[in-house]
Structure formats: C-alpha cells, structure tokens
Amino acid sequence: MYWYQTTVGPAHVGFTNRGAGNLALHVGDDHEAVRRRRAALESQLGVQPGSMLYLNQVHGNTVADAEQLAAGVVPTADAAVSTTGRPLAVMVADCVPVVLVGQDPGDPRVCVTAVAHAGRNGFLDGVLEATVDAMRTRAAVRIYAVVGPSVCGDCYEVPEQMAADSELRSPGVRAETSWGTPSLDLPGAAVRRLQEMGVDVDRPQDQPTVACTLENTTLFSHRRDAGSGRIVGVVTVPEHPGANLGSDQQDGAVEL
Template sequence: MHTTLEILTHPALGAVRHGFFTRKGGASSGLFAGLNCGRGSSDQQDAVNVNRARVAEAMGVPAGRLATVHQVHSADVATVTDADTPEALAATRADALVTAMPGIALAVLTADCQPVLLADPQAGVIGAAHAGWKGALDGILDATVDAMRALGAREITAVIGPTISQRAYEVGEDFMDRFLIEDPAYGRFFSGGPNGRPMFDLPGFGLARLRDLGVEAEWSGHCTYSDPDRFFSYRRSTHLREVDYGRLISAIAL
C-alpha cells in the first residue's frame, strides 16, 4: 500500500527544496517496514528502488537525479557536476555532496548519525552531509562548508535532521577520551548517564562545529532512537538484537 510520505522541513532553509524523510510511506516490509532507502541493507532491492523513486518524485527530480555516495564515515566530499552519473556517484567513497547545479537532489542516508542539509540560496549552492561522531570529529562538516565556499557560497545555513539525542547515546570512557584529546573543551558535550557512563550530545557537537565555521545552524530536535514509528535507528536495532536496520534519507535540491 502506498501510504503518504512524511517529510520534515525546517524554516531555516527557507524556500530551498529539502526534506528529512521519516520511515513512513515506503514499500519495504518486516524490519525495514516503510521508506528504507539503504542499498547497503539486506532489504529487497526492488523495494529500496521504489522507495528512492518516491523520494526523487517528492523532491521534484527524476529518479536518476537523486545523488548519493558510498558513505564510509570519512571527511571526504564529492562536488557534483552535470557530468556525474548517479552510478558513478554511488560508487564514490565520501560522506557529503555539494553542488551549484539545479535539478539534482543531493541525499545522505542515516540511522542515528546526523543528516545535515546546507544551503546558500543567494549563491545557489547546496550541500548534504552524513556526520556521525567519527566524521564530525574528523572534519566532515568543515570539509563540506569549504567545498560549498569553493563554489561561491558565503552565507550558509545548515539544519541537522533527526539524529540520536544525548539521552539515548551512552558511550564508553575511551570514546570520550578521543574527544578530550582533540580538545579538552569538548568535555561539555558529555554528561553522566544513569549507568554511570558518559552520554554524548551528538547534535550539540554538530551545531558547535557548524557555528565555529560561521554557519547558522539549527537541529530539528527529533531523536531517532526514541521514536520507532517514525525513524530507523542502528542503536535501537542493536539493543533489540535485530539482524539489520533501515536507513532514513534526507535530501536537498536547487
């Protein structure tokens, strides 16, 4: 049954066409019930292709103009030009895309990591980044902003979509130490949890990194872990001992 897609938008991105898609309205079933857009999942590929086609339609572009990359938790950015084919891009190992080309929807897949959509409407430059803790710490947001500025962006606004919130993100001491070694001030993104272990504020960290780059940034406030009806979550699936998990998609287009 083709139920309606649920697309979250944010006023900070203004009139730029964008959407943080929830899991509602897709063709997948079972563990992946709804809008699973992850080709790397064990879901039926026909269902994933139908889901991605629905996203492209909602974004107002042909299915072949929904651009994604092979995400690897890196700080690498792909600059998309008209010559790029979706197949070539899909094989490109990177974690963000930027473009100044109209008619292409840039998209990233997440299941607790931060989906970050960025735009400078005046300059006609957009970006989409997949920023988990590792990518964010290693500089994926910095690299995305740099790549957008190389295309002429000046006044960039960014919105972090549904991601795991601090209350659901318990980590180990060694995890926290990686951040403190990088910058002792990063201690402000950790607090003690109910089990006496650190709780990490991933969206808070992402917002701080973006704002330090001179980008106006907001978080949508949605926690992927805490809302199974609307969002896929890698951590929740792990806690439930499920064999796989769906991937959410977030997209932006000029």
C-alpha cells in the same frame, strides 16, 4: 513520509521518516523494493527519476563534487556539494544528517547545496569543516544548515576511553546518558561546530515527534535494531536545470 520539511531560499530540504520506508541498498533489504521507494521519493520531490545522488558513506570526511558524477554513480564520500541544484541525499540511522544551502546576498544566481553524514569518526575528522569549505570555494557567502534527527546525548552511550578521547578532540562533545554512563552529544556538538564556522543553524526542536532516533520509533535506529533501514536527508532546487539530471547510468556505476 517526512519527519521535517522546510525551504531555504529556492531549495527544498527534508528528512524522511519510516513512512517513506528504508532507502538504503546496503542493509539487507530487497533491492527492487528500495528502488521503488527511491523512485517514489523522487516523484514526490518532482525531480527526474534516477537523478538523486546517494553516497557510499564510510565515516570519513571526503566531499564529493556532484557535478563531476554521472547519474547512477555512487561515490565513496560522507558529504556532497552541488552548484547546479542536483538532488542530494544523506542516509542515517543514528548518525547526524546535515543539509546545507549557501547563497550570496549580492548575487541571486548563487545557490550551493550540500549534505553531510556526521557520525562520530566523520565529525571528529572534520567532515563538517570540509563541507562548509567546499561550499565557500563555490561562492557561498551565507550558509544555512538544517540538522536532522540522530541519537541524542542522553542515549548515545560509549566506553569511557572513547568519551575521553572524543572530548580531547572536540571539547564539549562528551555527555552523560540518562542512566549516568559516558556518552557523546553529537548533534549538540555539530550545531556548535557549524555555528563556530559562521553557519546559521536550524535544529528543529518544535516537532511533534522527538529528534532522537533511538527514542523515536517512527525513525530508523541502528542502535535499537542492528538490521535497521535508513532515513534520508534531502535537498533539491526544483527550478534549477540540474534538478533534472538524466538517469543514464555510466559503466562501472555502483549502487547503494
């Protein structure tokens, strides 16, 4: 069910694998089956059914405020932040998923959690910077990030012009595939960008399965299969009241 799990302070961080099934409603899968899988994930995490915040991800840099959203509402955003321990999820199938936890060593009451979807456009447009800024405005002093599985620089082939343009905007992101063509190393660039912002980064590399979604068939990959499902990166704070947000759905709610 999980590619990787860890704890950061009071928070639980995890990245699912294909064992948890497709968790996205927008990829042509049966919606009831997806809802059952989501419910199973929430049950396994020990959070209230329907409390997990999912996003309508559009490769942008908008950060949603989880405390401003009723259960069942899905904001159009590529990141989310919570100060109440609300369960957060980020969906990926090649893009870089980042889960973050922020604390204040001088105030144990502070626990700010966040997720970010760092695809090429979102990364270059500053989604990671926007997420870290949102956490710091909410009193996070020390921030810890876990970077999940994504397509690697050896496999993420792009046109020459895209590689050149991306390198101008983010020096060091350009790479080369294992077969010698232009590529982008988004996970490596995400790690560097986070570290430059003073974030402590965990990029799990000692796992028994490789971190590249294209190479690892236990993970979903849009590049390998255009109809691919989605894994999720999740963060919960089990002891926080916000983790048990009610599941009444607001009028006009959108599901993904």
